Amino acid sequence: MPKRTQAEAEAAVRVLIEWAGDDPAREGLAETPARVAKAYRELFTGYEQDPRDYLEKTFEQVGGYDNLVVLRDIRVVSFCEHHMLPFLGRAHVGYLPNDRVVGISKLSRVVNAFSRRLQIQEKLTAEIAEAINDILKPQGVGVMIEAEHQCMTMRGVKEPGSNLVTSRLMGVIRDDPRTREEFLKLARQGNGS
Numbered sequence: 114m115p116k117r118t119q120a121e122a123e124a125a126v127r128v129l130i131e132w133a134g135d136d137p138a139r140e141g142l143a144e145t146p147a148r149v150a151k152a153y154r155e156l157f158t159g160y161e162q163d164p165r166d167y168l169e170k171t172f173e174q175v176g177g178y179d180n181l182v183v184l185r186d187i188r189v190v191s192f193c194e195h196h197m198l199p200f201l202g203r204a205h206v207g208y209l210p211n212d213r214v215v216g217i218s219k220l221s222r223v224v225n226a227f228s229r230r231l232q233i234q235e236k237l238t239a240e241i242a243e244a245i246n247d248i249l250k251p252q253g254v255g256v257m258i259e260a261e262h263q264c265m266t267m268r269g270v271k272e273p274g275s276n277l278v279t280s281r282l283m284g285v286i287r288d289d290p291r292t293r294e295e296f297l298k299l300a301r302q303g304n305g306s
């Protein structure tokens with residue numbers, strides 16, 4: 114793909130402003146294309162990161178810990194690849210370690226790096242789970258995401274307050290009913306909903 118310049122991105126924003134029906138030359142919009150182009154760099158930082166790098170630095174397990182590790186309510190800011198509108202919500206990420214654990218901040222960095230791209234929620238959910246599964250090689254992984262899609266709440270069917278819930282369960286979190294139940298219970302506890 115060609116590396117686009119800031120000037121090209123600004124020109125594209127001016128076209129979209131005209132397409133929306135406004136005049137990109139009017140005073141209030143003069144700086145807008147530059148700001149939008151800069152905001153895009155920040156919103157889409159996922160393309161500049163390899164989320165799997167965050168998981169490479171693992172800690173050997175201490176004390177024979179053999180229970181689920183669940184990080185709940187990780188903020189998700191992502192963008193649907195069909196409309197380029199945000200979908201916002203929370204991810205709950207858990208795994209049952211084998212012999213390696215990872216710093217918890219790394220789990221939220223992985224979610225963030227996969228989110229800050231054009232995505233579909235189902236794929237985002239699977240990518241997070243598969244990265245953890247591939248690198249930590251745990252006994253099981255569970256990822257659940259609940260998010261509100263602005264392409265649905267602002268346009269189209271206009272269903273404010275509706276959340277899309279997706280999950281990807283692997284290993285014992287998928288196959289062992291007790292472990293699955295424990296993950297789902299821990300994942301649901303967070304928000305009172």
Ligand SMILES: [Zn+2]
Pocket residue numbers: 193194195196197198262264265
């Ligand atoms: Zn959409």
